[in-house]
Amino acid sequence: MSPTRDRPLALTMGDPAGIGLDISLDAWVNRQTWRTPPFVFIGDPAALDTRARALGHTVAIRETDCNGAVVAFNDALPVLPVACASPVTPGMPDSANAGAITGAIETAVRLTMQGSASAIITNPIAKSVLYDAGFRFPGHTEFLADLGERLTGEPLLPVMMLAGPKLMAVPVTIHIPLKDVPEQLTADLIYRTCVITVRDLKNRFGLASPRVAVAGLNPHAGENGALGLEDDAIIRPVIERLKTEGVDITGPLPADTMFHDRARATYDVAICMYHDQALIPAKALGFDDSVNVTLGLPFIRTSPDHGTAFSLAGKGIARADSLLAALRMAQQLADNAERGKN
Structure with missing residues (x-):
């Protein structure tokens, strides 16, 4: 097995009121049919469990760190907990949860930079929700670059x-x-x-x-x-x-x-x-x-190419195609980068 396959992908929850929870659950529920690469979900396990029940999914959620995620993935959805401050309602974003949203991203970057995770996949965020809580970056991309600069001490152009x-x-x-x-x-x-x-x-x-x-x-x-x-x-x-x-x-x-x-x-x-x-x-x-x-970051980051789609959240109609493509591409890029070192 490739060294990257011994480590999970780090999947952030995005805005929990959006479809990030829905498509993350779909990616795990259909893991065998879709051959979903193993990931650890970084976010609120209670919100994820509630959404799974609302969507009619039977999902075993297992709180773990990166070390146990790949083995657990076959039987349970591995979750590294980052708790929301406020209850999550599908389609109703709450700036009180901004700290958990950005905290999940910060955790994913730290784990990947440490080598515990092989790459980062970010579920969609709503910047306006984060702005209400003092978020000062134009978007995900610039925030990730800032985190990379803080950890490396090097200026980055994302x-x-x-x-x-x-x-x-x-x-x-x-x-x-x-x-x-x-x-x-x-x-x-x-x-x-x-x-x-x-x-x-x-x-x-x-x-x-x-x-x-x-x-x-x-x-x-x-x-x-x-x-x-x-x-x-x-x-x-x-x-x-x-x-x-x-x-x-x-x-x-x-x-x-x-x-x-x-x-x-x-x-x-x-x-x-x-x-x-x-x-x-x-x-x-x-x-x-x-x-x-x-590109241009000291870690691999991919994301679906769509937004939070609040109007679709919790209804069982959001498509996970782009997330699945993002997971597969992140795994492939991690494998390529690993081969390039050898």
Whole structure:
């Protein structure tokens, strides 16, 4: 057995009022049919048990640490307890539980950095709920980077990637208003994003020489300056620099012709200039089976590519496809990283 298979994946509960509990239970209940990789659920065992009963599942919940999780997984759902401060009602988020939500993430990072867990999978959170409790990060990605920096003492640039069977796409700028993108889009940020993406595609995805396609910012990649100067002044020089460093990279390309079947066959990853430029095609091509992967961290992190879906919570209609894909990808990335060390 691979060393990573001796350690569980660390699955955080996300917002317990959302569908994170539902899909986590589905992943365990169907573990044999779906061949779910062993995980330890980090969250409130009472809330999980209550949700299981509401959904009609018979689930044995076993409180444990990472050491006993893989063995326990066959017969019981392993849970590392992080208790909620307030009772959980499906579809009704409560900022009183923000501490448990972020505490589960912090626990997962600590365990993975210690080597007790092989990778992190995060269930969806609702940032507005956390903001009411003083959460100061734009999202999951930035919070994870801060935790990594605190544990390593090294500055980190988290890079968000949506990875599906038909497309891997990376936005250079992430959770900022569209009007702020041109100001935030620097040559240094584009360069570092590309370097981190190529490095992790090699080390974690096992691609020996990743092919990178870079989207322009403006329509038609600026049309030689007629539709904007950023493509030629900022993006193109970065691409030329990376070519001299041996990266297989093309662009800037018009984004409206980058994502059809023939175009996607020419590259492994698309580097896009802003959030929706990357996520719209990624989700359109693989909404149920795409995975949110954070590159540039000292640990592996994946997540379903959907939100909390409060309106679906506790009703037995949420689909676990994306979570299952996230669990499988996290396990594969952990295995690849382990092989790379040997």
